[in-house]
Amino acid sequence: MNAVFRAIADPGRRELLDQLHIANGQTLTQLCQRLSMSRQAVSKHLGILARADLVIPLWRGREKLHYFNPIPLRRISEQWLDKYELSSARALIDLQRGLDALEPKEQ
Amino acid sequence: MNAVFRAIADPGRRELLDQLHIANGQTLTQLCQRLSMSRQAVSKHLGILARADLVIPLWRGREKLHYFNPIPLRRISEQWLDKYELSSARALIDLQRGLDALEPKEQ
DNA sequence: TTGACATGCAACCGTTTAGTTGCATATTAT
DNA sequence: ATAATATGCAACTAAACGGTTGCATGTCAA
Numbered sequence: 671m672n673a674v675f676r677a678i679a680d681p682g683r684r685e686l687l688d689q690l691h692i693a694n695g696q697t698l699t700q701l702c703q704r705l706s707m708s709r710q711a712v713s714k715h716l717g718i719l720a721r722a723d724l725v726i727p728l729w730r731g732r733e734k735l736h737y738f739n740p741i742p743l744r745r746i747s748e749q750w751l752d753k754y755e756l757s758s759a760r761a762l763i764d765l766q767r768g769l770d771a772l773e774p775k776e777q
Numbered sequence: 778m779n780a781v782f783r784a785i786a787d788p789g790r791r792e793l794l795d796q797l798h799i800a801n802g803q804t805l806t807q808l809c810q811r812l813s814m815s816r817q818a819v820s821k822h823l824g825i826l827a828r829a830d831l832v833i834p835l836w837r838g839r840e841k842l843h844y845f846n847p848i849p850l851r852r853i854s855e856q857w858l859d860k861y862e863l864s865s866a867r868a869l870i871d872l873q874r875g876l877d878a879l880e881p882k883e884q
Numbered sequence: 885t886t887g888a889c890a891t892g893c894a895a896c897c898g899t900t901t902a903g904t905t906g907c908a909t910a911t912t913a914t
Numbered sequence: 915a916t917a918a919t920a921t922g923c924a925a926c927t928a929a930a931c932g933g934t935t936g937c938a939t940g941t942c943a944a
Binding site: 885886887888889890891892893894895896897898899900901902903904905906907908909910911912913914 | 915916917918919920921922923924925926927928929930931932933934935936937938939940941942943944
Binding site for chain 4: 707714731
């Protein structure tokens with residue numbers, strides 16, 4: 671799961687996911703036409719996304735079509751984010767208590 | 778929002794969030810006792826988490842209590858993850874189509 | 885079969901990152 | 915007042931990262 675977190679940490683790679691979200695199954699050349707990144711840069715980013723399973727490449731002759739895979743993001747959501755989401759009210763109450771114990775002088 | 782993505786990209790910082798999730802409002806010294814990280818390392822990580830608003834520090838005398846703030850994660854969830862979640866079925870169909878157009882020979 | 889096209893690979897460079905070490909500051913307790 | 919405690923700050927190092935350049939490989943089309 672760490673590979674996914676690292677992969678989505680870069681704005682360029684998130685932009686890349688957005689592109690595939692708009693039009694799935696694009697080639698490397700198509701992607702770098704829209705993204706004002708060099709081919710090599712895009713290629714490296716796609717490699718990182720593929721290693722994180724966020725992108726699945728399919729060879730079609732000399733072209734490599736890139737497909738977005740939503741499963742890793744769902745795992746992040748269910749196995750990580752939700753844990754904090756469920757107790758977020760509790761966390762905010764804790765914070766409020768901390769503030770209450772501190773602020774009386776500042777009134 | 779980029780600061781949040783970068784903040785949660787590091788496993789040590791995610792561990793730190795987990796600690797605060799278990800017990801909110803801990804001090805720097807308490808946190809590095811449980812985490813087998815040096816004090817300076819934890820301190821730097823807390824700085825990054827605080828700059829991303831994931832942690833809110835409150836001074837109490839010479840102690841600094843650290844509170845987890847769930848709001849940025851909720852924003853990630855609602856303004857970023859959900860976009861992909863909603864169209865995840867579509868993405869999987871696209872991928873299946875790509876596979877179908879390729880695999881007949883491999884049967 | 886040859887030239888154009890799509891991509892990969894490897895070396896390199898500058899910057900950022902995570903982490904350490906050493907010292908400084910401020911607060912509490914004796 | 916002084917010693918112990920809690921934290922901050924600055925400089926430094928090693929590794930990772932994002933990006934570029936140059937060349938190699940494989941596929942299609944004339």
